[in-house]
Amino acid sequence: MAMYNIPGSVTTPVPGATPAKAGEVVEQGDGVRTARTVAEVMAQSQAGDVLDELDRELVGLAPVKARIRDIAALLVIDRLRMNQGLQAQTPSLHMSFTGNPGTGKTTVALRMAQILHRLGYIRKGHLVAVTRDDLVGQYVGHTAPKTREVLKKAMGGVLFIDEAYYLYRPDNERDYGQEAIEILMQVMENNRDDLVVILAGYGDRMETFFQSNPGMRSRIAHHLEFPDFAEGELLRIAEMMLEQQNYRFGPGARETFQEYIAHRIRQPQFANARSVRNALDRARLRQASRLFANPDKELTVDDLSTIESPDIRASRVFDLGAAATPNN
């Protein structure tokens, strides 16, 4: 039909658009042998690096990591199937992340975008993080274009909807959130190859959200539960955070921080890793004013990068903790 080919239109076929016939050996355009083993796919996609990084840099979260490994395995096997000319239907990868505050939902979502990109499931690998405000409009007819615009920006990557349960407000039946949910579901269904939607929120509220939107629940294949961190895990998170910022615990400071975590974990509004980060930020403030109080002292690298035990001990949490347990 076409009289001639437009340059560029033949040399780079869309990946997966032309599956080979069964049993046929496919040579890729640049002469690379088509992958036949898991290791080859992993090497070509470098997904293994991301998975290792995930293991190394994220503390705890065992069930989440296990599920991510499962998904990665499926995508690798699908790639191998496609290379052999077998049917490989693109799986639905929409996810919901539920868990308490500070359990790493956003961090994992960011990693998820990288992993899916390396495995060739999404084309660009960027993450668009939005909340209700970015999707729901102010007046009639405002919501649809607004939601569509966000969806278009997220195409080729991951759309991360934080605190997704706010989209549905049962107390107001004329709320525009429902409209956004409907558009979202439609695109999740029709453009499954183009974007991955991740809904995140606190467990109990997401449960009510899914109960009132059963269509949404059935369109999400992976429900990931983020467990709370144990005390030891929080301590390791603290150490990694300090390391990233070129700080370290001075003598005895590690034990003091351990004690701090034990107190803090029992107090209200404990937000896991986020609380740890805030505590460290405050400790850095105290360290700075401690050094500041001594203007004539020559400060070494050690002085500047060490968080001492008193910097942590000064926290109000210890007073509250002592008040709560009189025998301490």
Place this chain on the structure above:
Amino acid sequence: MMTNPTGRLTQGQFSFLPDLTDAEIALQIEYGLKKGYAWAVEYTDDPHPRNTYWEMFGMPMFDLNDAAGVMLELKSCRDTFPTHYIRLVAFDSTRGVETIAMSFIVNRPPVEPGFGLVRQETNGRTMRYTIRGYEAERAEGERYRK
């Protein structure tokens, strides 16, 4: 027109080529996105080789990363105006450029009757020539209907 005897509207890029397939359109969009252009969808049923003022369908699309977003918008425009001319335009917002950098037709009416030559007699034996689309005789919105 004399240079294009088929009656097809020729305007923007690729208009002398056979129609682009969706995969080819996506590749062009991808190229523009890599250059940092913002795509927009425009349509008209009043074609003329020099009519550059088309209606925009929806908003121009800034901050996109992937062609799928533009294709989604193009699809909804095709659903709304199946027999109109539709084109994609790419806006280059670089300071000092700030203009359309790419533009090509992605949808045409099933039948394009073409353009007729209009002769106007003026002073003495002078003739003036212009062209007029046959479909432009009909009212807006009723053109290119079967």
